[in-house]
Amino acid sequence: MTQALSNRPALTRAQLAVEVGVRILTVPLLGLFVAMTVHQYVMDTSRVTLLVFAFAEVLTVGLAVFARVPRERDWRPLSLGATLCATFYFLAFQITPGIRLVPEALAAALQVVGVLVQIYAKWSLRRSFGLLPANRGVIINGPYRLVRHPMYLGYLITDIGFLAANFGVRNLLVVIAQWTLQVVRIVKEEQLLSNDITYREYMGRVRYRLVHGLF
Numbered sequence: 001m002t003q004a005l006s007n008r009p010a011l012t013r014a015q016l017a018v019e020v021g022v023r024i025l026t027v028p029l030l031g032l033f034v035a036m037t038v039h040q041y042v043m044d045t046s047r048v049t050l051l052v053f054a055f056a057e058v059l060t061v062g063l064a065v066f067a068r069v070p071r072e073r074d075w076r077p078l079s080l081g082a083t084l085c086a087t088f089y090f091l092a093f094q095i096t097p098g099i100r101l102v103p104e105a106l107a108a109a110l111q112v113v114g115v116l117v118q119i120y121a122k123w124s125l126r127r128s129f130g131l132l133p134a135n136r137g138v139i140i141n142g143p144y145r146l147v148r149h150p151m152y153l154g155y156l157i158t159d160i161g162f163l164a165a166n167f168g169v170r171n172l173l174v175v176i177a178q179w180t181l182q183v184v185r186i187v188k189e190e191q192l193l194s195n196d197i198t199y200r201e202y203m204g205r206v207r208y209r210l211v212h213g214l215f
Helices: 013-043 048-064 077-087 104-125 150-165 169-193 197-205
Strands: none
Touching: 013 048, 013 077, 048 104, 048 150, 077 169, 104 150, 150 169, 169 197
């Protein structure tokens, strides 16, 4: 069930500039990443995880460009910085061949599971998602009945799949940094959403944010 988004406050000029700037920035950055991953794939067509990872980022970042403007958003520098770094982290990955800890097919299958989780979560949200922490309406159906942030769970599974076939110190550090920022992002998002009584009731019903028994 989605709470009606009425009486949406107007953005200030500075907020509008950030809103437009972030969305415009995604296009060349995502295009650059896709071009680099496709180039690496052409050099070694056995590296299917590159294509799956590129598709996952297009799905994540590309669709966020068309998300509706929320009625309430966290504009604080920490939230903004954590969100931008956690969103565009893929540019820091080393996409040249690394160490394959598991067979490429197994890693790609794990990535596909992560992408399917993301798609299910985004289908449940419709256009109620975006890059910055915001209240776009409280969604409590679909995968949101199991954990409070299934989309992030999909991201995590996809990242693990990519790392398993493209392991290296740099990529490991990127994943650790990325998920430190994602935890900050989740916490900040919930601080904002908890202003909504519907979300507070939802938190009482669904205990875990990401992984049952852990977080």
